[in-house]
Amino acid sequence: MNKNNKTVLLIIFLLGIFIGALDTGIVSPARTVIASGLSISSSSSVWIVTIYTLAYAVSMPIAGKFSDRYGKKKIFTLSIALFGVGSLLCCISDYTGSFSFLLAARVIQALGGGGIMPVATAYIGESFPPEKKGSALGMVGAIYGVSTTLGPTAGSALLNLVGNSNWGMLFFINVPICIAVIIIALLVKDEEVVKAPKKMDVLGSVVVTLVILSLMYALTNLQFHDFANSVTSAKVWPYLLVFIILLPIFIVIEKKALDPVLNLKYFTNREIALTLVIAFITGAGMMGIVFVPQFGENVLKLKTGSGGYLVTLMAVFSGVSAPLGGKLVDKYSPKLVLSMGFISTLIGSSTLAFVVATQPSFISLLIGLAFIGLGMGFCMGTPLNYLMQTNVDATETASAQSTLSLIRSIGVAISPNILIGFISEAGKNLAPKLMNVLPKITVPGSNTAISMAQGGSASISPDQLSALQNADVTTITDTLKQFSSSMIDKFSPMLKQQMQGSKLPKGVTADALIGKWKTDYLSQIDTSRTTIENVFQSTLNNGFAKLFIGAAVIALLGLIFTLLLSRKKSISKANL
Structure with missing residues (x-):
């Protein structure tokens, strides 16, 4: 050509x-x-x-x-x-x-x-x-x-x-x-020379389809933060059972196939098996970027939907490190580039967890995202693709790449379910903490002061709870004002009945008194805006901190397995 x-x-x-x-x-x-x-x-x-x-x-x-x-x-x-x-x-x-x-x-x-x-x-x-x-x-x-x-x-x-x-x-x-x-x-x-076709592995193709579907669907529905209940649900255990039953059947079929759809020797060769394990870890860690916009919005107190540019910043650093990593692979080894990638990701995730989440600032956020972007670029494709292509026969590079992509996809599938638990837990703590910082209510005609947490959190309707969960740091105060307003309106009929038997100031009606009380209380919430926003921000940041600690642990595991790779650029293909 x-x-x-x-x-x-x-x-x-x-x-x-x-x-x-x-x-x-x-x-x-x-x-x-x-x-x-x-x-x-x-x-x-x-x-x-x-x-x-x-x-x-x-x-x-x-x-x-x-x-x-x-x-x-x-x-x-x-x-x-x-x-x-x-x-x-x-x-x-x-x-x-x-x-x-x-x-x-x-x-x-x-x-x-x-x-x-x-x-x-x-x-x-x-x-x-x-x-x-x-x-x-x-x-x-x-x-x-x-x-x-x-x-x-x-x-x-x-x-x-x-x-x-x-x-x-x-x-x-x-x-x-x-x-x-x-x-x-x-x-x-195109003058490409293709592999002389042997008998097509039709049975293996059918079974591998069922194996992948059952495993991927089960992992997609598995919630690791509620593992015991999740694994016993009808959306998980039947599909895991199908996978467990079909896997040994698939292995037997592939061992007998003249041209197997999936080469099982990839999993028995130490170097390639390590590459596939690292690909799985890379996929699992990569999905941490899904939460970056929401984290950035909370850290910088931005409106929901405006944190997308933070992902763009990561993409810039990733776009720089990926081709640089390719050149370093040629000059040195894929092991070095993978190590650089996981170390960068470890530094970036730790920065977000221990610095940005506790002392939010744009500079520290930028530093953390820059390291994660660099880590993504180094790990994303070049060294892993290189390891697969140089360690298999030239006639099956596409099959090897497909196996690599499949294993990485499995990592991607389980990652959100592992990491989302930290955010879910923070979300559960959000409502009671916000109720506790709302100003106490002094009921008209009474010296009794009650906090919204005493009766408010237990009276939250599903719609109100949804509004709280969908609020961001810029809208949480107004959302709480709407919630408090609805709660006061709910109590108003009872207060009016109590006032009927009491002496009201001349020319003042019960409706006017309750209306003024409501206005004054909502004004107090406005005065507490900074406190409310800080509690909202710190509660969610605590969940994000744990999430990024999880991402750092994943990166550390990737680094450990990378260090087990051979220093050579390729290995013998005789056994493949």
């Missing part, structure tokens, strides 16, 4: 990685908007993300195996086509108003998306000589990292531009890019 054709193919593979990774995050801020547009519940809307995650995980190993058999460009082009068709159908679902239609479209989109990243990464890694492989994969890491972290920000910006009623445009923007990539891919000749 001539140099120009090779360059063009590299560009379209990178473009495919960009749109595939961007779409993963771009839908997140729109989930509630889509739920409102289709008139579905918030719990049902979770399936917009869940069904994509499941189909995406299933398609990766199968797409990787097909690309090793029939050619990476062919399978990549087919994957882009499926992704484009699925995106178009997702857009159309905005106008059909059918949630079932949207879910079916998301499955088609995910089946295509699962073949984009691993196949493209394998092709790009193969296209460069060993001494430049790290730099090439550094480009992949930079684009994947930047597009993943920018996804939520891009989604919010696009919704602001086209309006919430046109949420289908979030998906439609993929369509023209997919068409362009397909046309160019079909025009460019």
